[in-house]
Structure formats: structure tokens, C-alpha cells
Amino acid sequence: MEIPLTKMPTARQPGCPFDPPKELIQTREHSPITPYPFPSGHQGWLITGYDLARSVLADPRFSSRKELMRHHPTIDYGDIEVPPAPPGEFLLMDEPQHSRYRKPLVGKFTVRRMRLLTERVEQVTAEHLDAMEKAGPSADLVTAFAKPIPAIVICELLGVPYEDRGRFQDNIDKFLGGEVSDEELIAAYTAVQQYLAELVVAKRANPTDDVLSDLTDSDLTDEELQGMALILLSAGFDTTANMLALGTFALLQNPEQLAALRAEPTLIEPAVEELLRYLSVLRAFQRVALEDVELGGQTIKAGTTVILSGNTANRDPERFTDPHVLDIRRQDGGHLTFGHGIHQCLGQQLARVEMRVAFPALLNRFPTLRLAVPADEVALRPETADIYGVKSLPVTWDA
Numbered sequence: 001m002e003i004p005l006t007k008m009p010t011a012r013q014p015g016c017p018f019d020p021p022k023e024l025i026q027t028r029e030h031s032p033i034t035p036y037p038f039p040s041g042h043q044g045w046l047i048t049g050y051d052l053a054r055s056v057l058a059d060p061r062f063s064s065r066k067e068l069m070r071h072h073p074t075i076d077y078g079d080i081e082v083p084p085a086p087p088g089e090f091l092l093m094d095e096p097q098h099s100r101y102r103k104p105l106v107g108k109f110t111v112r113r114m115r116l117l118t119e120r121v122e123q124v125t126a127e128h129l130d131a132m133e134k135a136g137p138s139a140d141l142v143t144a145f146a147k148p149i150p151a152i153v154i155c156e157l158l159g160v161p162y163e164d165r166g167r168f169q170d171n172i173d174k175f176l177g178g179e180v181s182d183e184e185l186i187a188a189y190t191a192v193q194q195y196l197a198e199l200v201v202a203k204r205a206n207p208t209d210d211v212l213s214d215l216t217d218s219d220l221t222d223e224e225l226q227g228m229a230l231i232l233l234s235a236g237f238d239t240t241a242n243m244l245a246l247g248t249f250a251l252l253q254n255p256e257q258l259a260a261l262r263a264e265p266t267l268i269e270p271a272v273e274e275l276l277r278y279l280s281v282l283r284a285f286q287r288v289a290l291e292d293v294e295l296g297g298q299t300i301k302a303g304t305t306v307i308l309s310g311n312t313a314n315r316d317p318e319r320f321t322d323p324h325v326l327d328i329r330r331q332d333g334g335h336l337t338f339g340h341g342i343h344q345c346l347g348q349q350l351a352r353v354e355m356r357v358a359f360p361a362l363l364n365r366f367p368t369l370r371l372a373v374p375a376d377e378v379a380l381r382p383e384t385a386d387i388y389g390v391k392s393l394p395v396t397w398d399a
């Protein structure tokens with residue numbers, strides 16, 4: 001392999017569905033920061049080491065503004081004009097705009113508030129396990145379990161009727177799945193925006209007991225609320241779902257870890273953190289330097305795009321002992337899977353509650369759970385998807 005990397009890898013090594021592409025690991029072994037020639041011709045940087053990735057995420061000299069994200073890591077669109085993020089889509093904004101939207105939400109996603117949801121998450125999980133058991137002894141874990149549980153929970157929390165999912169679920173999958181044309185992607189995004197625009201108007205007219213209705217009692221406009229709802233719904237839908245499916249796959253492929261978790265249920269908290277680190281479902285971040293920055297012995301010029309490889313950072317041997325080993329008893333926490341800095345995941349406590357409930361419930365219900373196909377036949381999401389995971393996970397058990 002040539003170092004530095006001249007093209008982002010688009011696939012993983014056969015037989016290694018949980019490991020970052022080997023080209024990225026080799027790049028980090030060469031240097032935690034290397035030049036990256038974007039397909040558009042833009043000369044950017046690729047950061048693969050933990051310390052540098054973490055410091056960029058915390059550094060206000062690196063922007064998340066959508067209008068600055070003009071270079072795609074794998075596709076040559078040329079040097080395109082990108083409009084700023086629509087009002088409310090705060091993931092793609094810097095301060096002070098970002099805080100206007102994040103602040104009113106922080107109190108609604110605290111550890112305490114999310115723990116209060118535990119009972120409801122247990123209920124939703126049990127209902128899905130009942131249905132799986134009844135229809136079994138085999139299932140696609142993605143559609144029967146991993147997808148619907150977080151989807152129902154985020155919908156109830158926000159006040160988005162789950163019965164309306166025909167109008168948003170497939171469309172969200174399209175814009176996060178990395179496998180549709182640009183036209184389809186825009187159409188899917190527009191359809192979700194349209195649905196949420198109607199919903200915000202309805203909430204303002206008839207507020208109910210949920211996050212979106214609460215937010216109508218503020219100076220936020222309908223357009224802003226719609227943008228916030230879109231970020232919350234799409235962030236809450238796909239991320240935990242992929243963790244549940246890919247995490248189960250990883251546990252089934254590591255039987256001694258699975259046995260340890262079954263034997264010692266109190267290991268669930270470190271196990272969830274370790275699965276987050278090991279799987280890094282949000283594989284990469286993108287930022288743009290607002291001024292010249294000295295970093296890792298290099299100068300990142302103002303206006304330059306930087307890709308931060310979360311999955312190699314989470315496997316950095318300078319930060320984690322035996323980084324490629326899944327070890328649910330691991331003590332060295334601090335993974336970057338929920339990000340770091342001002343954009344650090346707002347829904348992380350919710351995701352934790354969901355995973356801490358759903359994994360043990362699944363393992364308890366089906367003590368003989370196993371893959372129903374050879375591991376190398378499990379369909380993986382492409383490396384180009386925003387969120388990594390499996391497309392389906394055929395499983396079976398002894399009835």
C-alpha cells in the first residue's frame with residue numbers, strides 16, 4: 001500500500017467485519033496525521049490517531065458548518081457550493097448558532113430523565129421479543145428487534161406518531177444508508193422535512209406531553225423546530241439500531257465474551273462501552289479549519305477539510321491496550337464513538353439505556369441464540385454509509 005492514503009477504502013477486509021479497513025490502520029501506524037487528496041482535487045488531511053482526533057473535536061478553530069463541507073471523501077463533485085444548514089439543524093453549525101438549539105434540549109436528555117424511561121424501554125423490548133419468539137425459531141434481528149425498539153422510543157419521546165413511520169422511516173434509512181443516488185437522497189430528505197413541517201404545525205395547535213410540544217413554548221420558529229426534529233429523529237433512529245444488531249453479531253462471534261456477559265449481568269455497563277469503542281458505528285467525522293492550525297507537527301491551512309477516523313482512533317494502541325480485542329471487562333474507557341466537544345452526542349444517555357436494557361433481554365430470552373447463516377454471508381452496510389452496521393442479521397435459536 002502507498003502511504004499516505006490516496007483514496008478512502010470503500011470496503012473492509014473479508015472476514016473482518018468489525019475491524020477498520022486495513023489501509024486506515026496502516027496509515028495510523030505510519031502517522032496519526034497524513035495528507036489526504038480528496039477526489040475533488042482539494043488537499044486535505046486524514047487524522048487516524050486518538051489524541052489528535054480528540055483534540056480537533058474539542059477545538060473551536062475547526063468548524064462543523066455545513067456550507068464549509070465542500071469536499072466529499074470518496075466522490076468527485078468538484079469544488080461545489082453548499083448552502084448553510086437549514087435553521088435548527090444544529091449538528092452542522094458552530095457557536096453561537098449551535099447553542100441556540102442545543103441549550104433548550106440538554107435538560108430533556110439528562111441521565112436522570114433517560115433513566116426514567118427504562119421501564120418503557122423494557123416494555124417495548126419485551127413486546128418485540130414476544131413477537132420474535134412467537135414467529136420463531138428464527139428471525140432477522142434487524143427488523144424484528146434492533147430497528148423498531150429505538151425507533152419507537154425516540155418517536156414517543158419526541159411526540160412523533162410511530163404509526164406515521166411510512167412517511168419517514170425508509171426515507172431516513174435512505175439518507176443515512178449510503179446506497180442511493182443523490183437525487184433519491186434529496187427526495188428522501190425533502191419528504192422527511194415536509195412530514196416534520198406538518199407535524200410541528202400540528203403540535204403548536206395541539207401540544208401534547210412530549211419534547212416537540214414542549215419546544216413550541218419558546219421563541220423557536222416552526223422552521224427551526226422542524227430542523228431540530230429532523231436531527232433528533234434521524235440521529236435517534238439509526239445509530240442505536242446499528243449498535244444493537246452489529247453488537248449482537250460481535251458478541252455471537254466472541255463466544256467467551258458472550259458467556260461472560262451471560263454469567264455476570266453486572267458487566268452490561270462496561271460491555272456496552274466496549275461495544276461502542278470496538279464497533280465505532282459512526283466511523284468518521286469531518287471538520288474544516290477556520291484558521292491556520294499547528295497540529296501533530298503539520299500546519300493545517302485555513303479552509304482545509306479534515307477527516308477524523310473515529311474507528312482507527314478507537315483502536316489506537318497508544319490509547320487502548322490490545323485495541324483490536326473485544327474485552328467487555330476493559331477499564332480504559334474514553335472512546336470517541338459519541339464524539340467529543342460541543343457536538344458530543346446529545347442522545348448518548350438514551351442510547352445507553354436502550355442498549356443496557358435490550359442486549360440482556362435478548363440474551364436472556366434466547367439462551368441458544370446463534371447466527372442462522374455463516375458469518376461471512378451477513379450483509380454489511382457499505383463503508384460509505386454514515387453509520388456502519390449490518391443490513392440484516394439472520395438468527396435462530398432452539399425452540
Ligand code: HEM
Pocket residue numbers: 064090091092102154231232235236237239240243281282285286336337338339340342343344345346347348350351
Ligand atoms: C449508539 C448510538 C449513538 C451514537 C454512536 C451516536 C453518535 C453521535 C456522535 C458521534 C455525534 C457527534 C457528531 C459530530 O461531532 O459531528 C452525535 C451527535 C448527536 N446525537 Fe448521537 N449517537 C447515538 C445515539 C443518539 C440518540 C439515541 C439520539 C437521540 C436524541 C442522538 C442525538 C444526537 C444529536 C441531537 C446530536 C447533535 C449534537 C450537537 O450537534 O450538539 N444520538 N451522536
